[in-house]
Amino acid sequence: MPRPGLPERIAKAVFLSAICALVVFPFIGVISTSLAPAAEVTKAGGFVMFPTEGIDLAAYRSILAGGTVTQALVVSAFITAVGTAMALILTCTLGWALSRRGTVGNRPLLLLVLISLLFNPGLIPSYLVVQQFGLLDSLWAVIVPVCVSAFNVIVVRAYFVGLPAEIIDSARIDGASEWKLFWHIGMPLSKAVVAVIGLFYGVGYWNSFFSAMLYIDDSSKWPLQLVLRTYVVNGVELGGQDLGVGSEALPPQTSIQMAILMISIIPILCVYPFIQRHFAKGVLTGAVKG
């Protein structure tokens, strides 16, 4: 392509900078307010964009002191860890089995998976099934129903199908069992796609809000997203007892709210850079080529 003229380059620079600023600015506000000292937050009327009076971790200390938020953090970590592990194992084994063409029942099974992509079971029937399985008020209700995404199965299957048949055949001649083929040949060769799908499942579980709201009444089993909804979106005040810090002086509510918000964002920010470079390669194999 020819080099664009100056006006066009300026227009593009402004356009892209504006988009990036719209994403970055709110986060700066949230981080700053969660870290600013109480006095500065109060003086600024609730929010601080660029803290000048140093950093104060009081808001984080109070939410991590063992109260409601800490507990929710543990629940969310459990859901995410167990859910992602389960999801990856089930998705990859199913994807592998469907990639072994010519085996008994391969086509009908693949068809079952593909057709399930076309319709949505519906909210009420899904609820009834979870209820019937006795999963109401259990964390498994958040984990199990979504641990095999048909779409992800198709993506890993496409990847496995693309693996060179020669490697698999020669391993089989060397006496490798089906499980060994999957675990020692298929999986290691597909690290990128497994990592990306793992990220999607992980983020999905970490972010799971509606299923938790639907199935979990007991507030001691609330994941972080429900705590966030109650105390930040709906603005219910968190007292010293909820936080587990007794009745000492609390940081301003906005600082506490922003700290909760940060706690729910940080894990995503931590894994994001590592997996980000795999996005295009991993996702598009499945999405574009079908």
Place this chain on the structure above:
Amino acid sequence: MTTIRGVQRAPDDTVRDEAREAPRINISLFTRLRRDYPVLLLAVPGMLVILAFQYYPLLGNIIAFQDYQPYLGISKSLWTGLDNFKIIVEGDPAFLNAVKNTLILTAIQTIIVFPAPIVVAIVLHSLLSNRLRQLVQTIIYLPHFMSWVIVVAVFQQVLGGTGMFNNWLRSHGYDPLHIIGNVEVFRALLTSQVLWKDTGWATILFLAVLSQIDRALYEASAVDGAGRWRQTWHVTLPGLKPIIILLLILKLGDSLTVGFEQIILQQQAVGIDASEVLDTYVYNNGIIGGNWGVAAAVGLVKSVVALALVLAANKIAHRFGEEGVYRG
């Protein structure tokens, strides 16, 4: 990743297929089962989940024809025929309101939200510096990974009555704006939230397609005297056409599904009238209100209509000579 790129893929899939499937001829089912049971065992857990949570719930739709009572269960609840569907046929005002809101939001999303990533992708693609493009992509993908709760919370903190923006307005002597919880701007708020969350992420597909457009086409058009706008119009956009049609078809299937979590989170603040959509209608009437049968009926009709829309759209795509979602 590197290992895979280094390995030669078989040039023709079908050749390898035949090679693998060759032994299938003339062996009994029993022998094949005995040969393949390890593969089948690997498929069992995943298939069970799909059967239990995708297929089995379909049976639950029969409560759309019942006066379902949770304590009686499906087997003992009374059958009422098509009574639950009356609310749809007779045009119950609350239901019609949900339909209206749903369709308006769908229209807004198709007109504003859908083209946005195409524009961003075209601008990004025209950047000559790879590093700069990577940086912008890294930033704008990020909101996609935030939950709706986080997005709604961030919007509240930024635009709310005591939020950052109004704080800034007040400290500079302006009147604060009433944005959060304001019925009149609710649709604009929903739209801007969707744009903020997913525009960046949606560019990923368009960028991938753009990178596959043959450079020679641009050079040829430049030789023919096409300026940058004409190149965009005659080379870039035609290159994007198949993916645009594909995504529009998928969108059509989703056209009765708009912003469920997003709206549930903000419904209290703006009230039912402005915010009720079909999904929230099903939730509020069924799970919260206890009208299980009616909610299931609405949900069932919604699913059937959505399925019909996808199938129809796919047919239309074929008429236009496009691939569509699937062949058949």
